[in-house]
Amino acid sequence: MTQDMQGMNMAVRGGLNGQAPRCDHLDMVPAAEPGLPECEKCLASGLSWERLLVCLTCGWVACSDDSSGGHAQEHYRETDHPVVSALEPETAWRWCYVHGRTV
Numbered sequence: 001m002t003q004d005m006q007g008m009n010m011a012v013r014g015g016l017n018g019q020a021p022r023c024d025h026l027d028m029v030p031a032a033e034p035g036l037p038e039c040e041k042c043l044a045s046g047l048s049w050e051r052l053l054v055c056l057t058c059g060w061v062a063c064s065d066d067s068s069g070g071h072a073q074e075h076y077r078e079t080d081h082p083v084v085s086a087l088e089p090e091t092a093w094r095w096c097y098v099h100g101r102t103v
């Protein structure tokens with residue numbers, strides 16, 4: 001009996017009922033002020049970007065994964081800062097690299 005109930009709880013927490021588990025990384029990030037609206041690394045190597053993302057942990061601005069540089073993801077790999085958002089304040093879009101989805 002007890003084991004069955006534990007199994008149910010695991011299933012719910014794992015999101016098997018269709019509800020994605022909440023991203024707890026969002027609670028850990030301060031509201032950092034974004035830097036200049038440009039990707040420094042792209043500028044340094046003469047690349048252009050599709051979109052810019054801002055790291056919510058430190059405010060680092062870098063290009064999105066669909067840009068040729070992919071420097072936002074590179075920043076995550078180097079720093080473990082988990083969540084980025086779109087740079088435009090009117091775009092309420094956030095991506096968690098740890099969860100691999102929008103949050």
Ligand SMILES: [Zn+2]
Nearest residue numbers: 023025096099
């Ligand atoms: Zn997360």
Ligand SMILES: [Zn+2]
Nearest residue numbers: 039063069071
């Ligand atoms: Zn870049």
Ligand SMILES: [Zn+2]
Nearest residue numbers: 055057058081
């Ligand atoms: Zn960062």
